[in-house]
Amino acid sequence: MHPAFSVILFTVISGAGYGLFILLAAFHLAGIGPAMSHGELLAHGFASLGMITLGLILSTGHLANKKNAWRSFMRFKTSWLSREAVFAVLFYPFAGIYGLGVLLQGSAIGPLPAVAGSIAAVLAVVTLFSTGMIYGCLKTIRQWNTALTPANYIMLGIATGSALFAAIAAAFGNATTMHAGVAMVALVAAAVLKGIYYFWISRVNGPTINTATTFNRATVRLLDTGHTAGTFLTDEFGYDPRKDTIDNIKMGVFLLGFIAPVLVFASILSGAPAGIAWLAAVSSLVGIGMERWLFFAEAKHVVRLYHGAQTCTDSLAEPSRVGPEVAADTRRGDAPRGELGDTPGGSGS
Amino acid sequence: MRLGLVIDMDTCVGCHACAVACKQWNTSGTTGALTDYRPYGEDPSGVWFNRIRHYEVGDYPNNKTVNIPMSCMHCQHADCVNVCPTGASYKRPEDGIVLVDQDKCMGCNYCAWACPYGARELDREDGVMKKCTLCVDRIYDEQLPPEERQPACVITCPAHARFFGDFDDADSEVSRLVRERGGVKQMPELGYKPVNTYLPPRITRPIPTDDVRANKLVSSVKDWVNKMVAR
Amino acid sequence: MSALPEFENHSEQEIKYTTCYMCACRCGIKVTVQNNKVRYIQGNRHHPINKGVLCAKGNAGIMKQQSPARLQQPMRRKPGTERGAGEFEPISWDEAIDTLSERLQKIRETDPRKLAFFTGRDQMQALTGLWATQFGTYNWAAHGGFCSVNMATGGLYTTGFAFWEFGDPDWDRTKYHMLWGVAEDHASNPIKIGLEKLKRSGGKFVAINPVRTGYQAIADEWVGIKPGTDGLFALSMLHVLLKNDQFDWDFLVRYTNATQLVVQTPGQKGDGLILRDDDGNPLVWELEQEAFVDGSQVDIKPALFGEYTAPDGRPVKTVMTLLAERYLSDEYSPENTEEVTGVPAKQTERLALEMAHVAFKETIELDIEWTDSWGRKHDKVFGRPVSMHAMRGISAHSNGFQTCRAIHLLQIMLGSVDCPGGHLAKPPYPKHVPPGIKPAKECAPNTPLKSPPLGFPTAPEDLVIDDDGNPLRIDKAFSWDAPISNHGLMHMVVTNAVNGDPYPIDTLIFFMANMSWNSSMNTAEVMDMLRAKDENGEYKIPFLVVSDAFHSETVNFADLVLPDTTYLERYDTISMLDRPISEPAAAADSIRHPILEVDRNVRPWQEVMVELAGRLKFPAFTKDDGSRKFADYKDFIVNYEKEPGIGFLSGYRGKDGKTHLRGEPNPKQWEAYIENQGFFVHHLAPNQQFYRFANKDYLELAKHAGWVGKTDPITIELYSETQQRFKLAGQGLYDGPQPTKQEHKDRLTQFFDPLPIWHKPLEQTRIDEDEYPFYAVNQRPMFMYHSWDSQNAWLRQICAQNYLYMNRGKAQSMGIEDMSWVWLESHNGKIRVQVKLIEGCEPNTVWTWNAIGKQKGAWGLKPEANESNKGFLMNHLISELLPKKGDPVDNITNSDPVTGQAAWYDLKVRITPADPDEASTWPDFDTIKPAPGMSEAPDQLRYAAHKPVHLNRSIRDVLTRGSLDEDK
Numbered sequence A: 001m002h003p004a005f006s007v008i009l010f011t012v013i014s015g016a017g018y019g020l021f022i023l024l025a026a027f028h029l030a031g032i033g034p035a036m037s038h039g040e041l042l043a044h045g046f047a048s049l050g051m052i053t054l055g056l057i058l059s060t061g062h063l064a065n066k067k068n069a070w071r072s073f074m075r076f077k078t079s080w081l082s083r084e085a086v087f088a089v090l091f092y093p094f095a096g097i098y099g100l101g102v103l104l105q106g107s108a109i110g111p112l113p114a115v116a117g118s119i120a121a122v123l124a125v126v127t128l129f130s131t132g133m134i135y136g137c138l139k140t141i142r143q144w145n146t147a148l149t150p151a152n153y154i155m156l157g158i159a160t161g162s163a164l165f166a167a168i169a170a171a172f173g174n175a176t177t178m179h180a181g182v183a184m185v186a187l188v189a190a191a192v193l194k195g196i197y198y199f200w201i202s203r204v205n206g207p208t209i210n211t212a213t214t215f216n217r218a219t220v221r222l223l224d225t226g227h228t229a230g231t232f233l234t235d236e237f238g239y240d241p242r243k244d245t246i247d248n249i250k251m252g253v254f255l256l257g258f259i260a261p262v263l264v265f266a267s268i269l270s271g272a273p274a275g276i277a278w279l280a281a282v283s284s285l286v287g288i289g290m291e292r293w294l295f296f297a298e299a300k301h302v303v304r305l306y307h308g309a310q311t312c313t314d315s316l317a318e319p320s321r322v323g324p325e326v327a328a329d330t331r332r333g334d335a336p337r338g339e340l341g342d343t344p345g346g347s348g349s
Numbered sequence B: 001m002r003l004g005l006v007i008d009m010d011t012c013v014g015c016h017a018c019a020v021a022c023k024q025w026n027t028s029g030t031t032g033a034l035t036d037y038r039p040y041g042e043d044p045s046g047v048w049f050n051r052i053r054h055y056e057v058g059d060y061p062n063n064k065t066v067n068i069p070m071s072c073m074h075c076q077h078a079d080c081v082n083v084c085p086t087g088a089s090y091k092r093p094e095d096g097i098v099l100v101d102q103d104k105c106m107g108c109n110y111c112a113w114a115c116p117y118g119a120r121e122l123d124r125e126d127g128v129m130k131k132c133t134l135c136v137d138r139i140y141d142e143q144l145p146p147e148e149r150q151p152a153c154v155i156t157c158p159a160h161a162r163f164f165g166d167f168d169d170a171d172s173e174v175s176r177l178v179r180e181r182g183g184v185k186q187m188p189e190l191g192y193k194p195v196n197t198y199l200p201p202r203i204t205r206p207i208p209t210d211d212v213r214a215n216k217l218v219s220s221v222k223d224w225v226n227k228m229v230a231r
Numbered sequence C: 001m002s003a004l005p006e007f008e009n010h011s012e013q014e015i016k017y018t019t020c021y022m023c024a025c026r027c028g029i030k031v032t033v034q035n036n037k038v039r040y041i042q043g044n045r046h047h048p049i050n051k052g053v054l055c056a057k058g059n060a061g062i063m064k065q066q067s068p069a070r071l072q073q074p075m076r077r078k079p080g081t082e083r084g085a086g087e088f089e090p091i092s093w094d095e096a097i098d099t100l101s102e103r104l105q106k107i108r109e110t111d112p113r114k115l116a117f118f119t120g121r122d123q124m125q126a127l128t129g130l131w132a133t134q135f136g137t138y139n140w141a142a143h144g145g146f147c148s149v150n151m152a153t154g155g156l157y158t159t160g161f162a163f164w165e166f167g168d169p170d171w172d173r174t175k176y177h178m179l180w181g182v183a184e185d186h187a188s189n190p191i192k193i194g195l196e197k198l199k200r201s202g203g204k205f206v207a208i209n210p211v212r213t214g215y216q217a218i219a220d221e222w223v224g225i226k227p228g229t230d231g232l233f234a235l236s237m238l239h240v241l242l243k244n245d246q247f248d249w250d251f252l253v254r255y256t257n258a259t260q261l262v263v264q265t266p267g268q269k270g271d272g273l274i275l276r277d278d279d280g281n282p283l284v285w286e287l288e289q290e291a292f293v294d295g296s297q298v299d300i301k302p303a304l305f306g307e308y309t310a311p312d313g314r315p316v317k318t319v320m321t322l323l324a325e326r327y328l329s330d331e332y333s334p335e336n337t338e339e340v341t342g343v344p345a346k347q348t349e350r351l352a353l354e355m356a357h358v359a360f361k362e363t364i365e366l367d368i369e370w371t372d373s374w375g376r377k378h379d380k381v382f383g384r385p386v387s388m389h390a391m392r393g394i395s396a397h398s399n400g401f402q403t404c405r406a407i408h409l410l411q412i413m414l415g416s417v418d419c420p421g422g423h424l425a426k427p428p429y430p431k432h433v434p435p436g437i438k439p440a441k442e443c444a445p446n447t448p449l450k451s452p453p454l455g456f457p458t459a460p461e462d463l464v465i466d467d468d469g470n471p472l473r474i475d476k477a478f479s480w481d482a483p484i485s486n487h488g489l490m491h492m493v494v495t496n497a498v499n500g501d502p503y504p505i506d507t508l509i510f511f512m513a514n515m516s517w518n519s520s521m522n523t524a525e526v527m528d529m530l531r532a533k534d535e536n537g538e539y540k541i542p543f544l545v546v547s548d549a550f551h552s553e554t555v556n557f558a559d560l561v562l563p564d565t566t567y568l569e570r571y572d573t574i575s576m577l578d579r580p581i582s583e584p585a586a587a588a589d590s591i592r593h594p595i596l597e598v599d600r601n602v603r604p605w606q607e608v609m610v611e612l613a614g615r616l617k618f619p620a621f622t623k624d625d626g627s628r629k630f631a632d633y634k635d636f637i638v639n640y641e642k643e644p645g646i647g648f649l650s651g652y653r654g655k656d657g658k659t660h661l662r663g664e665p666n667p668k669q670w671e672a673y674i675e676n677q678g679f680f681v682h683h684l685a686p687n688q689q690f691y692r693f694a695n696k697d698y699l700e701l702a703k704h705a706g707w708v709g710k711t712d713p714i715t716i717e718l719y720s721e722t723q724q725r726f727k728l729a730g731q732g733l734y735d736g737p738q739p740t741k742q743e744h745k746d747r748l749t750q751f752f753d754p755l756p757i758w759h760k761p762l763e764q765t766r767i768d769e770d771e772y773p774f775y776a777v778n779q780r781p782m783f784m785y786h787s788w789d790s791q792n793a794w795l796r797q798i799c800a801q802n803y804l805y806m807n808r809g810k811a812q813s814m815g816i817e818d819m820s821w822v823w824l825e826s827h828n829g830k831i832r833v834q835v836k837l838i839e840g841c842e843p844n845t846v847w848t849w850n851a852i853g854k855q856k857g858a859w860g861l862k863p864e865a866n867e868s869n870k871g872f873l874m875n876h877l878i879s880e881l882l883p884k885k886g887d888p889v890d891n892i893t894n895s896d897p898v899t900g901q902a903a904w905y906d907l908k909v910r911i912t913p914a915d916p917d918e919a920s921t922w923p924d925f926d927t928i929k930p931a932p933g934m935s936e937a938p939d940q941l942r943y944a945a946h947k948p949v950h951l952n953r954s955i956r957d958v959l960t961r962g963s964l965d966e967d968k
């Protein structure tokens, strides 16, 4: 799948935002950890809502026809994308009531904002789950079609959120071993889950060029795609990163996404200044950005079988060709250039 | 009704007539102009609903070339419809045709992701998703003569490799062909239950040669005795 | 329920019927027009050719009409600029026609052959040929000489009809079809319709072709033959038939010259000619009378086999005896031909016997009463349901004429000629073998030719040579180089004119031919030749006129450009005098008429020709009082009569429009055609549909309609006396003109033969084959017509870059990688191309799509277009002359020595990997400048004839319903 920059930014940023919110709700409402100052609460709240909102705005970046974006709430009945949108929007009033409560009442909020905050936290999880399910429900992309996908989305959101949470807390001088510990646990859990995912996708199988073409008893090879240049399909699905790029990025995911942040928190636990939690937060965000890129780049849509891939994990047999690029001014969306007789006259024939 | 196409891989010569006919009809059809990018420049491309792909089965010299035209399969389990958040994509209950209402689409590509058969193409200029309509604006247009109320691609196919009809009607031509010729579906394991069905290349009858082999081969002109054949 | 969509508003639309011209197949089209824009082009289901279907090109007609390459106005080369520099200035039509007619007038008054007029892929050779005849120049031909003359000549000198234009397989009844060297052909839609019928009815389809794509993809059996060896393969199957005593004895005796007696006096004059009586009738040996009798009589019982001594003492043998003696020889056994053809012996044998089985054990009987030429009634028609079709895979080789004859021989032996299930003629064919017209030999000032420029020689006397034996025509057609070049040698015109060999010319007119690019061999040098000047600084071809509708590579070289209309904008006839649209069981012709208004300053070429003919006062275009006979093309078509009652259009004749085939001119003939959807069909009665070479009712109709000159039966020539006459001339044994040069003597003795032979393609005999190990051939893509369609925005999305396809295993053994760039080299030059590896290719063959490569800037394409940066043209490698060896043959055309058919597919090449940084086509030519008035190609295209109609899914439906499956 072609990694769309806007989608990467959106899922990483809003994921972290939801994670942060969940942490906030957990610490504040469930009373885990130290009491937070009004300022700190507001900082967590604004940061999470800001990130969520920024993410959502960015997410419309990949819509080719933004004026119909409002219609995306219509198909809650069957579409995870619709559900995500609905939950994401539903989150706001509850988060808003909670936020208002905090704004007006400080740390000691009343029951209404507290209940609203709890509901918002649940909605944050549900939204993260829905985001994951957008990908997880697709039978066409074997690497995504697993419960690990939503699990990953939730866990990565919480992990990045917890790093951020610790960092913000540190900024308010309120960071505790609790913060670092929770972040470490979340990061390790996310790393393990991600590891399981990577192990799992190395073994996925599914349709092959044989089942795609219906010729099951012999080698099938693409002779010609029937078009000169790339198409929407090769653009969208023809992305074939090099193996070493994948390996390097994967290293980056673990190093920046998990190992470095965990080390940071470990060192905080062993006495380093809590302020370096910021390093962990930024590092995890960058790492998870790389993870998100990989999530797309490694996903191989089954339509590639028609473009020459032998299995649904292979790269295309043919070097990909350039896809449809539109003159800059006419371009919509951000889909980038893809890779992929004895008559006197009877003398003719 | 369950409308769809049968495509005969035994007679499809891969001529692309159906693809161009589709482009021609639909560029002034329900989905509006089908944009062409860089039509006279490098790497020309554009929006098509029907594409012909060519494959080789087996290794030389036991190789066979097959041409596979592909358009929307109007799947019974159309996940492209289920995933669509706006309701632009829908499947008509009365005949199973899967359509995209251009006025409602927000161009999120999600349906294209959900389609295993590459049937959906985003028109970057209009910003909306487009796909085969099974020529809904032909087959029901009563102002067209009855024999022309067929998809453009079916009418044009010079090798008569395309058939249109109701798969729910056991007596229809498409049902009969699928039955008699052992119709196959692409990637059935994904569970989309595509309606469009492909007919595999057929096995030809062996032609006997024993009855035309001479018991004793002729070795010289002298072996023939003239017959009395009147001019 | 979801509502029905809106439907388009038909009230603003108009339906018009005309004839497609996206290629020469000439299908009927039904065009929906809206505001002078095409909404939709579909096949006309009533049309005899395409029966409602339409190919990819036909479906892309809209984009031809949108092409930015359409020429806008007449232009001339800017005075003072160099030819080929692309500097043009617009001129008015008056000025253009004045300039041209003044120049032509001078030529016509002095030496008419100084005008050479050659036409490409046109469909009105009856008109251009008549025009040249009236002008008085024999330097006219169409493109047939480089296209498929081998197939036409091979057929017309054997059965009286031929593959493609003059015949079709009986698709409705055939049970076995063998397709030789065909990728697409002119019968583009009919072949597809036919193959489907064959397969649907359970018949077997065998494809003989080094490449397996397109038609061969759906073949039941693929014979991946080595190029240029089909003749041997056919003769090897003939060997198998003879060995197993499988041939149609009755057919041979009745309808062919198999029983005629051939004089056997090697080394003497008259050797190899048919034994004849004093009246010239062929003699046969009568078995009951035991005597020599006139073989054209009926009810005699001639010997098929036998050796006799003629009354004059000369030894004679029957044709069949000679045939059997030759092909029974071990030389032709499948085991011995296997190595050359690459076809396993077992397969050759089985295929021959399969055909024998189908022909003789699955014979068709139809209860049709018919009368033979001798007045005898028969109550049945028998069919041998084996059919064949062959085209350029056969014809584009220098042994193509002989190979084509070999394939016809197979058909004749199986008795599958013009019978149910076999190969059927299409009116106005069959004709007598060969047709009776001889090529014009003299040009005189202000005088029309005595006969048409092209004709059918049967003996050296018919050659168009001077007393010294030198060619008279600029293309050297009908000379010792290529005696039976029925269609001329268009591919030699530029070279010969520039060399002044046989003489310099003044004006060269090209109509509809891209002669500086894809239609010429040795392209790069031809471009230099078009620019070549003599020592006085004058162009060696002083004046070049090009009529084209689009901005082709050749237009760029013109001194005068006469822009044509498109096929949707003009009147045209697809005439019975030319190559009509007939089907085996029906004579048919058709027209085009303007269905769109012209939006540029362009004129139909036929209007220009009629105008010039009037101004130059051609006798056939001038009244006795010296005034013009025809106001315009429409008027000409209605009123011109070739002979009384016969004109360009055969339908709706007579004052009332009710007479057909022959009748007085009908002033409302165009209207009648338009009303009848643009075509006319005369269906043959069942008793006129088969055995037409000896079918009384058919031949009488054919005579009435002017298709044949006499009703005598047509004798199928298994044995070609014409060939023998030329062979004798080569041997110095002919009473009449004989060649004086040794190379001509050698060619005549080697390559002419009354019974088909196989010989190595000529190029291969003049190069080191180890140095150039690969055969290199082309195929027509089904979705592109020559150079025309790269300007088509839809079609070029299917393919704008061609690759060099080669066998995967072979390439891997040479270390050549898929999609890598390689050098391709022939004796004539080298090019750089990109390789694609495939299974379906004979390992010693490489191939590519024809005519995809374009010169930069031509065809309204942007300079960065794939066609001119990655696509390529094989033509650069092909020489118009034979490979140089330092002997007199060096200057002989690279063509079939019999017919002059350009030998495109004799090419042999070597392949070497290119450097990794050489990832583009080479050679790279200059970028052609756009012509004045041409609009720049848009970056994006959104064609629509009207606003889209809406689907209107209701909000309620959106909210309540999922996909169908879940609803259930």
Ligand SMILES: Nc1nc2c(c(=O)[nH]1)N[C@H]1C(S)=C(S)[C@@H](COP(=O)(O)OP(=O)(O)OC[C@H]3O[C@@H](n4cnc5c(=O)[nH]c(N)nc54)[C@H](O)[C@@H]3O)O[C@H]1N2
Pocket (backbone or CB within 6 Å): A349, C023, C121, C147, C148, C180, C181, C182, C183, C184, C185, C186, C187, C188, C208, C209, C210, C211, C225, C226, C227, C228, C229, C230, C390, C391, C392, C393, C394, C397, C777, C778, C779, C780, C781, C782, C783, C784, C785, C786, C847, C905
């Ligand atoms: N779509 C389309 N249709 C066309 C044209 C076009 O440009 N495009 N051009 C028209 C014209 S002008 C012509 S002349 C006809 C020609 O129509 P075709 O006869 O179909 O011509 P080619 O495409 O040259 O195909 C020749 C075939 O012969 C094979 N071949 C080459 N050498 C040999 C050989 O030695 N033996 C055998 N058995 N096969 C061989 C090639 O692989 C190829 O498949 O098509 C006409 N129709």
Ligand SMILES: Nc1nc2c(c(=O)[nH]1)N[C@H]1C(S)=C(S)[C@@H](COP(=O)(O)OP(=O)(O)OC[C@H]3O[C@@H](n4cnc5c(=O)[nH]c(N)nc54)[C@H](O)[C@@H]3O)O[C@H]1N2
Pocket (backbone or CB within 6 Å): C119, C120, C121, C122, C143, C146, C147, C148, C511, C512, C513, C514, C515, C518, C519, C520, C547, C548, C549, C550, C551, C552, C553, C564, C565, C566, C567, C605, C778, C785, C786, C787, C788, C850, C874, C875, C904
């Ligand atoms: N290497 C290689 N070369 C080949 C062949 C091959 O197989 N291999 N095939 C050969 C054969 S068989 C043929 S027939 C030739 C084909 O050769 P050509 O006859 O030259 O065919 P095109 O290039 O299609 O078209 C010639 C010109 O006609 C113009 N034209 C199109 N429509 C109109 C119109 O309505 N009016 C006018 N006035 N002009 C129009 C086009 O713009 C184009 O410039 O190519 C030959 N060249």
Ligand code: SF4
Pocket (backbone or CB within 6 Å): B071, B072, B073, B074, B075, B078, B079, B080, B081, B098, B114, B115, B116, B117, B118, B119, B120, B131, B192, B194
């Ligand atoms: S083929 Fe694709 S677009 Fe068509 S119904 Fe099936 S899933 Fe949807």
Ligand code: SF4
Pocket (backbone or CB within 6 Å): B083, B084, B085, B086, B087, B088, B089, B100, B104, B105, B106, B107, B108, B109, B110, B111, B112, B128, B129
């Ligand atoms: S692109 Fe349009 S049709 Fe497809 S899922 Fe998105 S809104 Fe629905």
Ligand code: SF4
Pocket (backbone or CB within 6 Å): B021, B022, B023, B025, B026, B049, B050, B071, B072, B131, B132, B133, B134, B135, B151, B152, B153, B154
């Ligand atoms: S049914 Fe209509 S829309 Fe669908 S592929 Fe055929 S022509 Fe195109």
Ligand code: SF4
Pocket (backbone or CB within 6 Å): B007, B011, B012, B013, B014, B015, B016, B017, B018, B019, B052, B067, B069, B156, B157, B158, B159, B160, B161, B162
């Ligand atoms: S038109 Fe018919 S033969 Fe041609 S590609 Fe389409 S299905 Fe195949």
Ligand code: SF4
Pocket (backbone or CB within 6 Å): C020, C021, C022, C023, C024, C025, C026, C027, C050, C053, C054, C055, C056, C057, C058, C059, C188, C189
């Ligand atoms: S074969 Fe195609 S391009 Fe040629 S005349 Fe017929 S429809 Fe037109």
Ligand SMILES: [Mo]
Pocket (backbone or CB within 6 Å): A349, C146, C147, C148
């Ligand atoms: Mo041709």
